[in-house]
Amino acid sequence: MAQTRIALLGPPNDAQLRAVARELERRGATVLVVPSDALEAHRPVALHHGRLEIDGQRLDDLKAVYVRSLPSPHPPLVEIGGELVLRRDWFAGYMQARERSGFLMAALLCQEAAGVRLVNPPQAGVALQSKPLQLELLRRLGATLPRTLISNDPERIRAFHAAEVARGGEVIFKPLLGGAITRLLDGEVLERLEAVRAAPVIFQQRIHGDDIRVVLVGDALVSAVAIRTPQPHLDFRDDPIYRAGEATYEPVHLPAAVADQCRRAASACGLVFAGLDLKHTPCGKWLFLELNSSPVYLDVERKLAHPISQALAELLMG
Ligand SMILES: Nc1ncnc2c1ncn2[C@@H]1O[C@H](COP(=O)(O)OP(=O)(O)OP(=O)(O)O)[C@@H](O)[C@H]1O
Ligand SMILES: [Mg+2]
16 A cells, blocks of 8 residues: 655754654654755755655655744844844845745645645645734634734724723733734833834733643644743743743643634634633633644643644544
8 A cells, every 4th residue: 555645844853843753654654854944945846747846855645744834034134233134135035035935835735736634724824823813713703802902003002001901900912923922011111102103013901810722633622731830921931931941731621612612713714733822710711812823832742741743643644
């Protein structure tokens, strides 16, 4: 019988990619690791007559592709005197990076059109990886969300803040597309709120309670944990204990209705593999924050023996 061929796209030494590769090999699959920086490193690629080749590997007859990460075109920057500035030759470099990323995106979508399972499809990982859309899809599903305002209008933001304060609460803010730590909208930030006119920001009711990470693989809820550190921070990723890999995890039991909302939210966002961030309040409410298309999970897998890599391998093998 022909072997099941599965491609893994990402940094070849990525621990999570290696863990999935091991589980696939254990199940008898042929694993093809495709370095996500192959094009950046000027490795040869070709798409010819429906045949895809990347760095000498023929990617035909694939059963599935695990998309651990995809390069996205960043403007070419250099640091001069502590300031990030564009390189003088930025235009050609940036356009080439866009074309490279376009090639990989198209190559994946061609595979999908040929019936290859993508975990996750790149359109879900990129286009739907937008918090405003996720929040809207979650709201439509009836999921409980923090009260939210997305705006670049200082007037409306002040009014939103005043209403939360009147309720005895606080407001946090975070970017639409991620890439920055969640912060408190305090007096100092309110004083320079005019800066928000440059780009809309997400403002949210601050939720107190446990940070919950749920991992869904296909329909299976493989892991649901509360993230524990000795001194909880507003954004757990800012916590030195978490950063040092010393967080602990406590398994949590999700009510059936919340688990169901997790599944429906992932499906609405086009994700077959998802890491969902929730808050669990002391009075027992579960509030949704966001969905991640390539969640980092190895620490939970190792510390609690939650079989996420195994579930991923099984999903990829079909
Ligand atoms: N409304 C909120 N109330 C309290 N804490 C919040 C709130 N929103 C975010 N946080 C904290 O900040 C963390 C990061 O926020 P979130 O998960 O929404 O985005 P993100 O992880 O920054 O997004 P990305 O993964 O795209 O960078 C949350 O896990 C939580 O600890
Ligand atoms: Mg998050």
